[in-house]
Amino acid sequence: xxxxxxxxxxxxFGRPSxxxxxxGGRLMAHGNAATELHAVALAEPGEQDVVLVVGPGPGVGLExxxxxxxxxxxxxxxxxxxxxxRRRCASPIARGRLHLAAGSAARTGAxxxxxxxxxxxxxxxxxxxxxxGLTELHRVLRPGGRLxxxxxxxxxxxxxxxxxxxxxxxxxxxxxTCTWDPPGRMASTAAILSAVRL
Ligand SMILES: C[S@@+](CC[C@H](N)C(=O)[O-])C[C@H]1O[C@@H](n2cnc3c(N)ncnc32)[C@H](O)[C@@H]1O
Numbered sequence: 001x002x003x004x005x006x007x008x009x010x011x012x013f014g015r016p017s018x019x020x021x022x023x024g025g026r027l028m029a030h031g032n033a034a035t036e037l038h039a040v041a042l043a044e045p046g047e048q049d050v051v052l053v054v055g056p057g058p059g060v061g062l063e064x065x066x067x068x069x070x071x072x073x074x075x076x077x078x079x080x081x082x083x084x085x086r087r088r089c090a091s092p093i094a095r096g097r098l099h100l101a102a103g104s105a106a107r108t109g110a111x112x113x114x115x116x117x118x119x120x121x122x123x124x125x126x127x128x129x130x131x132x133g134l135t136e137l138h139r140v141l142r143p144g145g146r147l148x149x150x151x152x153x154x155x156x157x158x159x160x161x162x163x164x165x166x167x168x169x170x171x172x173x174x175x176x177t178c179t180w181d182p183p184g185r186m187a188s189t190a191a192i193l194s195a196v197r198l
């Protein structure tokens with residue numbers, strides 16, 4: 001059974017909802033910003049690339065992606081996070097560069113092979129079925145499309161080598177992994193996995 005602590009953490013960060021979710025969103029917008037920006041920089045999306053951001057939360061990475069690319073889609077299962085992202089990204093949304101929708105890693109709503117780059121930061125550990133999520137991201141990426149996954153190393157659902165193998169099995173190659181330390185004494189190490197869809 002889920003403990004009270006787990007339930008509070010889910011409300012604040014895992015599937016943010018209500019007041020706690022809004023508070024969690026503010027904390028994440030500050031605390032995870034460096035990793036969100038680093039992930040977008042590593043993925044190197046081009047102006048004409050279609051970019052899918054999975055689980056963007058309050059939208060820091062989304063906003064950065066929409067500064068570089070004309071076609072950005074963000075999907076998140078949390079209505080509170082979608083509302084925060086909508087506020088942060090009001091300008092690119094109004095300019096038609098960014099589209100937000102309810103969705104998850106396993107149900108993105110994107111068409112087959114419609115996406116050039118997928119970026120997911122700090123939500124891999126929340127996917128209820130990692131292989132199902134990877135299968136979906138493989139489906140929506142075009143051949144040669146790029147996948148960039150980043151998550152707090154300490155909260156990974158499996159070790160990085162095991163995850164890399166799961167990504168290979170889902171139809172990606174090459175798959176590269178590394179870790180990265182965001183600036184700041186309190187920041188936690190990010191595990192990063194980048195891969196190309198076969
Ligand atoms: C810990 S927050 C991270 C938000 C943001 N990417 C960041 O790093 O600050 C996790 C986000 O993933 C979303 N999420 C939860 N389950 C998900 C799933 N199965 N697929 C995609 N996103 C999910 C949550 O709603 C939340 O917005």
